[in-house]
Amino acid sequence: MSTRKNYILGADCGGTNIKMAIVDDSGRLLHSDLQPIDYKKQPIQVVRDMAQRLKNFLARCNINRVKGLGVGIAGDVDPHKGLVRFSPNLGWNNVPLKEYLFKFLRIPVLVENDANCAAVGAYWLDARRDCENLVCLTLGTGVGGGIIVGGKLYRGTTGSAGEIGHMTIDYNGRRCKCGNLGCAESLIGAWGIILSAQEALKKNQAPILKKLIRETNEKLSPKLIEQAAKKGDAFSRRLWKQTGVQLGCVLSNCVNIFNPERIVLSGGVSKVGNLLLAPALATMKSRAFKVPAKTVKVTVSKYGEKLGVMGAAYLLLE
């Protein structure tokens, strides 16, 4: 009959920082923080730094005991062993992240791919756990995916499932960073979108965008391309429309294959709004099978940046 709360710690390890969150066992967010991490050090030193950030965070929150830690990290993760097999962003190969973190923190640790964490977050937060099947797409620099089946994260045989960003939708298309051709990511990931814009800029096909880059002195980004489109740059408008159609093909594939109740979009590119989403949804409706297309609810997550770190914490509540 204890009223003492169970606290759970979540962490989302990005390329330059670590996001941290504390949730209670009902899933409510109590505290969150973001701290820089220098990934240029040796992996074990990086993990020691992470552990120290987490300890300091707990101290600042006056919490001295947590049930465990869930960690999301970009790359190919073995969730059973808590091993980061390969993380191109962090430059890691076969780093035993769970073992290292346990060494420094002495609490139960779960390690999971960051897009899988976002899917768990979307299931708890956007869907309020009130659905059976959900697909989450994280539209950032790359495109990640996570799949919830029967209310649980679907990991596949080696924990590698859900790489929807590396689904081929144009099999003779652009070379993706993974080596494959025509992956969703190579077209609708921020790097793919930027590449298309760079090609147009070289050919002087996007004058308003060009002017905007000069004026703002900012690096080319989806946000700038959005602004250019809104200022009437014809190329930028076409690019968003085309990206929307390509996203629509990805959604349509998800609908035909998974027939999910929900598809939740997150990540920077999802914030572009209707420039991207209107053609995406129209394409999904015209391409996918009627009944599952009518059934699925596609939304942009309301929890943005916190989806991954909170989802990582929820892993311990699954």
Place this chain on the structure above:
Amino acid sequence: MSTRKNYILGADCGGTNIKMAIVDDSGRLLHSDLQPIDYKKQPIQVVRDMAQRLKNFLARCNINRVKGLGVGIAGDVDPHKGLVRFSPNLGWNNVPLKEYLFKFLRIPVLVENDANCAAVGAYWLDARRDCENLVCLTLGTGVGGGIIVGGKLYRGTTGSAGEIGHMTIDYNGRRCKCGNLGCAESLIGAWGIILSAQEALKKNQAPILKKLIRETNEKLSPKLIEQAAKKGDAFSRRLWKQTGVQLGCVLSNCVNIFNPERIVLSGGVSKVGNLLLAPALATMKSRAFKVPAKTVKVTVSKYGEKLGVMGAAYLLLE
């Protein structure tokens, strides 16, 4: 302590016939048969004919009681209601197949998409239920798919999941029969392969194939294209290679998304063998993520035509 066996009836409704099977509750095949069905009649009359075929089959096998009937049928099926929402092959719209069959047979009936039945069959037979996750592709006139997750058929929200044949792999590509562009089926389904060969024949690009059609007086088919390739027809060889690459892209998508232990191929086109499979497997290996590609075992089903009808029966054992 009864030694009396439980018998289960399975049926696979094709466009011109009904396949029937009886299995025991350990999954062993006891009897099977195939009978023609005239689908031009009213649906309720067609179902009455089916029921009569099944009754006669049971009588011939001296079995007067079965635990139930599982039915596989091509098209969009609502397995909860046992409703055939749409079956282009049979020309059916919203036919309450389960209700009709129960009316005539008075036994429990389960209705399922035929490719989903094949996946259940592949799980029981090819994988001997000794795996967690399996994807089955039926490579026939069309391309069907079925997904086993955690040892169970994954149906999705409205029972429409698993339409891997209608996964876009060439989003600006050929128009598929479903209305979408560049579906797997439009490229690697028998109708898509035949269409490509017809285009080449019109342009006189496949002389050996042309001669073969004239000599055998057979209709153009994957089998003839296979023979032409084996006789050295350059176009036919290229077509199989290209089809293999396209199948490889589908496999690669399945690997990156599902990370399955097994992928089982079945259907007429899968019998073409290495002309198709060698490029398919090479493409999968070069395109998919390394760890899941190394883990998956891809095989052609040993149970061929019986996969669907036996899988339909196994639905009652799930």
